[in-house]
Amino acid sequence: MLRIKKDMVHHHPPTDILTEHASGVLSVAQSACVAAHLSYCQRCRHTTERLEDIGGAQLERLDPVAVGESVLDRVLARLEDPEPLRYARSEASDTRLPGLLDRLINGDYADLVWKRVTQSLSISYLKTGDALHEFALYRIAEGGRIPEHTHGGSEMTLVLQGGFADESGEYHPGDFVIREGWDKHTPVALEGEECICLAVLDAPLRFTRLRHRWLNPLLKLRAG
């Protein structure tokens, strides 16, 4: 069962990310993060459906040679996939990603192994089979702070529980944030509830302050 909280989502994936998701060219881990947002957000579900319709119509008109082989392979793979990742489904016994995603969206964090990074931050690394992207849950104690950091790559974040604020705004369950490059930010969990976020990274976090930099070697990318 999808948990949909209407009118509570204020931060959405940009259209280019939805387009890549709709055409099946996002990586597994990134696509899972977008799919999780869609389970909260009717607006983006509708946009994605429209993009899929447009993509399907364009594909029919295209000369097969004009479609890049990798894109075509992925589209074909998706057509053959009986359980597209796009929507999380509820199957309690299913340990593959869509089942896992559904559990996470529904707040079931049982059995996860948490690695404590700082007093207020723990991380649980999850397996997706995506060789290029780390897919992890970040648990921040209420009012806790993730030390100032940069990425050197892209970071997709989806709030699952609680919320956080950073230099750019305040984020609640279902909100999607994407950051690229070397932007520095210092997320702080909102008071009242522990914050749990899904984060998909293609480069490891890098703490910038001297007193946290010694932790950086622990934060190597755990993709796969």
Ligand SMILES: [Zn+2]
């Ligand atoms: Zn949305």
